Amino acid sequence: VEAEDAALLTELMEPLHAADIADLLEQIDSDKRHRLIALYGKAFDGEILSELDESVREDVIAALSPEVLTEAVRELESDDVVDLIEDLEKIHQQVILEALEASDRVAVERALTFPEYSAGRLMQREVVMAPEHWSVGEAIDFMRAAEDLPEQFYHIILVDPRLRPVGHVTLGKVMSSRRQEKLADLAEPSFRTFSVTQDEEDVAYAFNQYHLISAPVVDDEGRLVGVITIDDAMIVLSEENEEDILRLAGVGPESLSDTTVQIVKQRFPWLFVNLMTAILASLVIAQFEATLAAVVALAVLMPIVASMGGNAGTQSLTVAVRALATRDLTGSNALRVIRRELVAGFLNGCVFAVLMGAIGILWFGTPMLGVVIGLAMIANLVIAGLAGILVPLTLDKVGVDPALASGVFVTTVTDVMGFFAFLGLAAVLML
Amino acid sequence: VEAEDAALLTELMEPLHAADIADLLEQIDSDKRHRLIALYGKAFDGEILSELDESVREDVIAALSPEVLTEAVRELESDDVVDLIEDLEKIHQQVILEALEASDRVAVERALTFPEYSAGRLMQREVVMAPEHWSVGEAIDFMRAAEDLPEQFYHIILVDPRLRPVGHVTLGKVMSSRRQEKLADLAEPSFRTFSVTQDEEDVAYAFNQYHLISAPVVDDEGRLVGVITIDDAMIVLSEENEEDILRLAGVGPESLSDTTVQIVKQRFPWLFVNLMTAILASLVIAQFEATLAAVVALAVLMPIVASMGGNAGTQSLTVAVRALATRDLTGSNALRVIRRELVAGFLNGCVFAVLMGAIGILWFGTPMLGVVIGLAMIANLVIAGLAGILVPLTLDKVGVDPALASGVFVTTVTDVMGFFAFLGLAAVLML
Numbered sequence: 001v002e003a004e005d006a007a008l009l010t011e012l013m014e015p016l017h018a019a020d021i022a023d024l025l026e027q028i029d030s031d032k033r034h035r036l037i038a039l040y041g042k043a044f045d046g047e048i049l050s051e052l053d054e055s056v057r058e059d060v061i062a063a064l065s066p067e068v069l070t071e072a073v074r075e076l077e078s079d080d081v082v083d084l085i086e087d088l089e090k091i092h093q094q095v096i097l098e099a100l101e102a103s104d105r106v107a108v109e110r111a112l113t114f115p116e117y118s119a120g121r122l123m124q125r126e127v128v129m130a131p132e133h134w135s136v137g138e139a140i141d142f143m144r145a146a147e148d149l150p151e152q153f154y155h156i157i158l159v160d161p162r163l164r165p166v167g168h169v170t171l172g173k174v175m176s177s178r179r180q181e182k183l184a185d186l187a188e189p190s191f192r193t194f195s196v197t198q199d200e201e202d203v204a205y206a207f208n209q210y211h212l213i214s215a216p217v218v219d220d221e222g223r224l225v226g227v228i229t230i231d232d233a234m235i236v237l238s239e240e241n242e243e244d245i246l247r248l249a250g251v252g253p254e255s256l257s258d259t260t261v262q263i264v265k266q267r268f269p270w271l272f273v274n275l276m277t278a279i280l281a282s283l284v285i286a287q288f289e290a291t292l293a294a295v296v297a298l299a300v301l302m303p304i305v306a307s308m309g310g311n312a313g314t315q316s317l318t319v320a321v322r323a324l325a326t327r328d329l330t331g332s333n334a335l336r337v338i339r340r341e342l343v344a345g346f347l348n349g350c351v352f353a354v355l356m357g358a359i360g361i362l363w364f365g366t367p368m369l370g371v372v373i374g375l376a377m378i379a380n381l382v383i384a385g386l387a388g389i390l391v392p393l394t395l396d397k398v399g400v401d402p403a404l405a406s407g408v409f410v411t412t413v414t415d416v417m418g419f420f421a422f423l424g425l426a427a428v429l430m431l
Numbered sequence: 432v433e434a435e436d437a438a439l440l441t442e443l444m445e446p447l448h449a450a451d452i453a454d455l456l457e458q459i460d461s462d463k464r465h466r467l468i469a470l471y472g473k474a475f476d477g478e479i480l481s482e483l484d485e486s487v488r489e490d491v492i493a494a495l496s497p498e499v500l501t502e503a504v505r506e507l508e509s510d511d512v513v514d515l516i517e518d519l520e521k522i523h524q525q526v527i528l529e530a531l532e533a534s535d536r537v538a539v540e541r542a543l544t545f546p547e548y549s550a551g552r553l554m555q556r557e558v559v560m561a562p563e564h565w566s567v568g569e570a571i572d573f574m575r576a577a578e579d580l581p582e583q584f585y586h587i588i589l590v591d592p593r594l595r596p597v598g599h600v601t602l603g604k605v606m607s608s609r610r611q612e613k614l615a616d617l618a619e620p621s622f623r624t625f626s627v628t629q630d631e632e633d634v635a636y637a638f639n640q641y642h643l644i645s646a647p648v649v650d651d652e653g654r655l656v657g658v659i660t661i662d663d664a665m666i667v668l669s670e671e672n673e674e675d676i677l678r679l680a681g682v683g684p685e686s687l688s689d690t691t692v693q694i695v696k697q698r699f700p701w702l703f704v705n706l707m708t709a710i711l712a713s714l715v716i717a718q719f720e721a722t723l724a725a726v727v728a729l730a731v732l733m734p735i736v737a738s739m740g741g742n743a744g745t746q747s748l749t750v751a752v753r754a755l756a757t758r759d760l761t762g763s764n765a766l767r768v769i770r771r772e773l774v775a776g777f778l779n780g781c782v783f784a785v786l787m788g789a790i791g792i793l794w795f796g797t798p799m800l801g802v803v804i805g806l807a808m809i810a811n812l813v814i815a816g817l818a819g820i821l822v823p824l825t826l827d828k829v830g831v832d833p834a835l836a837s838g839v840f841v842t843t844v845t846d847v848m849g850f851f852a853f854l855g856l857a858a859v860l861m862l
Contacts, residue, residue, distance in 0.1 A: 017621060019640045027764045128603075143607040152644065153603050154585060171602035172559075172584050176574040190448060208669065209450045211662045213583065230661055231642045234668070238639065241672040242753065245679065249749035250742060256754050256764065260774045267746050268779055271739065275783065278738040279790070285731045292723075292730045299723045299730035300716045303846060306734055307709040308702060310741075311681060315698050318680035319687070322673065328687050333458045340691045347695045348702060356706070415734060 009039050022051035026257045030059060037063045046072035050080045054087050056257050061092050070099035077150065078104060079124035079232065082111045086121065119203050120196035122236065123217040123226030126150035130183055132158040132166050137179030152229065154213045158183055163223040165216040167191050193218050196225060200236045205327065207233035244325055247403040248318060250274070273408050281306070281415035288423035291431060297364045298426050301373055305422045308352065309380040309414030316341050316388025317406045324396050325403070338389050345385025349378035368430050376422035380414065383421075387413040440470050453482035457688045461490060468494045477503035481511045485518050487688050492523050501530035508581065509535060510555035510663065513542045517552065550634050551627035553667065554648040554657030557581035561614060563589040563597050568610030583660065585644045589614055594654040596647040598622050624649050627656060631667045636758065638664035675756055678834040679749060681705070704839055712737070712846035719854035722862060728795045729857050732804055736853045739783065740811040740845030747772050747819025748841045752833045755823060769820050776816025780809035799861050807853035811845065814852075818844040 013021060025033055025048070037044065037060060044064060049072060052060060061069065073081060073096050081100065085093045085108070097105050107125050114120025128149060130139050139156055143149060155168040167187035177186055193216045194203050206212060207230055217226040246254060250270035254263055285292070285302070292299050320337070323329035329337060357374030361367050391409045392402035444452060456464055456479070468475065468491060475495060480503060483491060492500065504512060504527050512531065516524045516539070528536050538556050545551025559580060561570050570587055574580060586599040598618035608617055624647045625634055637643060638661055648657040677685065681701035685694055716723070716733070723730050751768070754760035760768060788805030792798050822840045823833035 017641050019642075023759065026759070027761065029767070140606055143603075144609060146607060149603060149607050151603075152601065154644075170583065171606060172574075172580060172582075175571055175602060175606060176577060176580050178575060208665065210448050211450075213585075213662070230665070231644070234639065234661070234665055237665070237669065238672065241669070241676070245672070245676050245753055246749060248676065248680070249745045251746045251750055254750055256750070256759050256768060260771045260778070263771065264775045264778045267743070267775070268782065270746070271742060271779060271783065274738060274742045275735065275787070278735040281734045281738070282731050285734065289727050289731065293727045296720050296724045296730075299727075299733070300713050300720065302730070302733065303712045303716065303737055303850070304706065304709040306737065307705060307712070307842070307846070311702060311705045312698070314680045315682045315701070318677060319682055319685055322676055323687050328454065328457070330458065333687065336460070337687060340694065343691045344695045344698070347691070348699055351699065352702065352706065359710070411738070415738070419734070 009036070010043050013040065013043070018045050018047035019051045021045075021048050022053075025060060026053050026056050026255075033059065034063045041065075042068060042071070044068050044072055046075040046080075049073070050076065050084055053255050053257050055255055055262070057084070058088060058092060061088070061095070066095070066099075069095065073099050074101065074104075077124050077126060078107045078111065079122065079226075081108050082121055086112065086116065114196055117200045118196060119194040119198045119200060119217050119228060120226075122200050122203060122232050123196070123228045124150065124232075125226045126153075127157060127216070127224060127227045128153050128155075129157040129159045129163075129165075129224060132160055132184050134158075134183050135179065136174055136177045136181045136183060136186070139174060139183055140179070152231075153227070154229065155188075155227075156183065157216050157224060157227065158187060159224055164221075165193055165218060165224045168214075168216065170213075194228060195220070201240060203228060204233045204236040204240060208237060240325070244321065244403040247401065248321065248407060250407060270408075274411075277408055277412040277415070280412060281419055284416050284419045285423065288419075288427060291423055291427045295369070295426060295430055297366070297369060298423065301360065301369075302419065302422070304356065305373070305376055305380055305418045306415055308377065309384045309418040310411050312345065312348065312381050312384035313388045313410040313414045314407070316345075316385050317392055317402075317410045320389045320392040321402045321406060324392060329393075334393060338386070338393075341385035341389045342382065345382040346378065349381035352381065353377040366430075369426075372425045372429055373422065375425055376418070379421040380418045383417045384410075384414045440467070441474050444471065444474070449476050449478035450482045452476075452479050453484075456491060457484050457487050457686075464490065465494045472496075473499060473502070475499050475503055477506040477511075480504070481507065481515055484686050484688050486686055486693070488515075489519060489523060492519070492526070497526070497530070500526065504530050505532065505535075508555050508557060509538045509542065510553065510657075512539050513552055517543065517547065545627055548631045549627060550625040550629040550631060550648050550659060551657075553631050553634060553663050554627070554659045555581065555663075556657045557584075558588060558647070558655060558658045559584050559586075560588040560590045560594075560596070560655060563591055563615050565589075565614050566610065567605055567608045567612045567614060567617070570605060570614055571610070583662075584658070585660065586619075586658075587614065588647050588655060588658065589618060590655055595652075596624055596649060596655045599645075599647065601644075625659065626651070632671060634659060635664045635667040635671060639668060671756070675752065675834040678832065679752065679838060681838060701839075705842075708839055708843040708846065711843060712850055715847050715850045716854065719858060722854055722858045726800070726857060726861055728797070728800055729854065732791065732800075733850065733853065735787065736804070736807055736811055736849045737846055739808065740815045740849040741842050743776065743779065743812050743815035744819045744841040744845045745838070747776075747816050748823055748833075748837045751820045751823040752837055755827050755833055760824075765824060769817070769824075772816035772820045773813065776813040777809065780812035783812065784808040797861075800857075803856045803860055804853065806856055807849070810852040811849045814848045815841075815845045 085096050155170055157165050158167045160166050168191055169183050169186045173186045196217055196219055214227055214229045216224050217228055219225045252266040254266050353374035356377050357370035360373045361370035387410045392406045395402040395405055516527050542552055586601055588596050589598045591597050599622055600614050600617045604617045627648055627650055645658055645660045647655050648659055650656045683697040685697050784805035787808050788801035791804045792801035818841045823837045826833040826836055
């Protein structure tokens with residue numbers, strides 16, 4: 001492909017979907033990428049830009065010739081253009097805005113006035129609507145005459161004379177009904193609208209919960225201004241999931257196409273916070289230096305305490321964070337879930353206390369050491385279970401994303417309390 | 432609501448969506464749930480069953496009277512019934528199958544013969560198809576005459592005389608074209624079919640990657656047997672994501688409605704595996720008992736080594752597991768990503784080596800201790816970065832889900848190697 005053969009390249013890329021070409025561009029390095037773009041030239045499709053990862057997108061836009069770029073962005077629908085440019089640097093934004101036709105430019109600029117991550121940013125402005133009193137025949141005639149219908153649409157939105165949506169009809173229903181039937185009689189029973197300023201997370205949640213396919217977006221006066229379709233919601237949902245997973249692991253919005261320096265910078269803050277909390281744990285241990293000097297076996301067993309507590313804590317916290325994200329964990333069942341974690345921690349703690357106590361005795365031949373590690377294990381798993389549920393609940397209440405910060409707090413609690421319980425018990429019972 | 436007032440209850444539940452009623456049923460305890468179901472009675476909707484979490488679903492089915500159950504399941508489409516009963520116990524399956532009409536029962540039984548998690552289980556058998564030579568007018572007339580069109584459909588699938596799908600037309604296109612136009616001329620350029628035996632994960636990936644709305648499913652001979660719609664794909668995708676998140680934390684398919692005993696059982700195996708690997712780390716430490724007895728400060732600093740390595744490992748492994756899941760990490764860029772992790776680990780290692788070395792010297796006043804922990808930090812973060820990428824890549828190659836097992840392996844490696852590097856360096860440089 002890299003033999004500088006433009007015709008062959010275009011031929012090879014022809015059957016590929018824009019999403020696959022975008023993946024290809026992400027996986028090769030910047031130098032190859034520029035040569036490929038130069039060769040591919042005119043055939044470059046606007047959709048490829050939409051599919052590209054942000055980190056690579058700027059690079060590609062800079063590499064495209066102005067004519068190709070103009071051509072590429074004019075093909076896109078308004079919501080895709082908004083999505084494309086909202087994270088770009090100002091200069092690149094300007095280049096693309098100027099490439100658009102005047103009417104589209106106004107639409108995109110309007111969309112950019114809505115808050116980030118709002119329904120207004122997510123929606124497309126191209127809608128298919130009909131007065132509520134129309135019949136099926138009138139709607140079909142209207143659509144046949146219309147020139148620029150959106151590429152994909154699933155409902156005809158019924159509006160009142162003041163352009164406020166009052167219901168919608170699926171295309172399937174329209175198509176299977178006789179021409180004289182009233183659209184209003186075919187409207188779907190479940191119908192939801194979103195406000196332009198609503199958070200995209202709420203929108204995605206509603207699409208998932210109520211299996212929506214498309215839903216109208218209204219402005220402050222309740223007038224129809226756009227429509228959100230399931231594919232937009234699906235993207236938000238998978239971004240949210242992705243974000244949760246990465247945040248739980250203490251990674252920012254990292255992608256494989258980031259450079260080494262970018263990932264070093266992104267991972268550093270979390271590792272630094274972790275160092276601070278680890279030092280906290282070390283300070284606890286330092287209080288027991290005399291105990292450790294007397295019984296070196298304690299130092300050998302310490303990692304077991306930390307690791308069991310950390311893992312049990314991560315288990316409960318992950319379940320809690322997910323339940324908060326899917327809105328399964330609410331005020332009404334929080335108490336029941338806390339009690340469940342408490343009891344589960346205690347039960348698992350007892351099992352591991354017996355196991356670990358036995359190992360402690362057999363390994364070091366000191367029965368009291370077995371008792372100490374057994375008791376510490378129970379304390380540790382109960383604390384882990386409680387911290388795993390209480391920390392995310394508290395963070396959620398004070399408005400912090402529990403996926404982001406729970407991990408640090410929970411492991412700090414389990415480390416500090418775990419070492420304190422283990423070494424404290426040892427100091428009391430063994431010295 | 433619990434005042435035994437059936438009329439009031441039905442009135443209160445009326446405006447609620449089936450998904451919300453299901454959430455309500457999941458959040459209350461079993462006793463209240465039974466009373467609510469008894470009161471709600473006849474109004475119970477089949478969709479509520481579909482929306483219920485598996486653990487609660489059996490309980491609810493057992494509580495419904497046979498007549499209500501029959502009524503409820505008959506409303507559902509075949510794919511929803513399959514989804515409903517595939518995880519139920521045999522007796523409950525039988526009850527529901529008998530409640531279905533004969534034709535639906537055959538369809539559901541047929542679907543159950545496809546492998547679990549296959550496209551065949553996911554698809555609905557209700558399809559809208561037309562011979563490829565039909566015109567728009569013929570299709571509309573056919574649909575107006577048809578009696579049981581699926582509730583939601585987005586495309587008319589064009590088939591050849593042997594029922595093999597050759598393309599599809601969006602309803603929007605059909606509706607906006609003149610009656611005499613040929614359907615074949617309106618067919619979408621991008622068109623994909625799935626085989627009944629294909630993995631549902633592949634299906635969800637394709638829907639997400641290519642922004643599909645619906646796609647036909649074909650049997651071994653290429654004949655149309657059903658259709659998968661985006662809402663099914665969306666469910667699979669969020670289940671996969673959920674599973675990944677929970678697996679990364681060492682939790683099984685746990686839900687908030689599980690009992691305490693269930694979660695104890697589910698979390699125990701992972702904690703047990705973790706205990707074994709923690710003991711492995713302890714065995715490494717035990718080799719250095721003499722060193723620890725001589726320099727107790729080492730014991731104080733040990734948790735910092737373990738925790739930094741574990742966290743850095745989790746960061747890279749999470750990024751790698753996600754990239755594998757979204758198919759962004761492939762053979763072609765694996766080497767580049769490995770190199771990136773190696774360099775990133777080294778760079779962060781150097782920064783933390785300086786930081787931690789300084790803290791070690793200031794805290795304990797022993798310069799050599801600072802050197803030891805600094806060098807150990809570099810080794811540790813490099814190992815963590817490498818393990819974080821190599822472990823998931825290897826597991827993926829041998830066909831094990833990297834989300835499931837990577838965590839154990841990576842923390843084992845970082846613990847064992849981290850303690851070995853730290854205490855080994857101390858033994859060599861300080862004794």
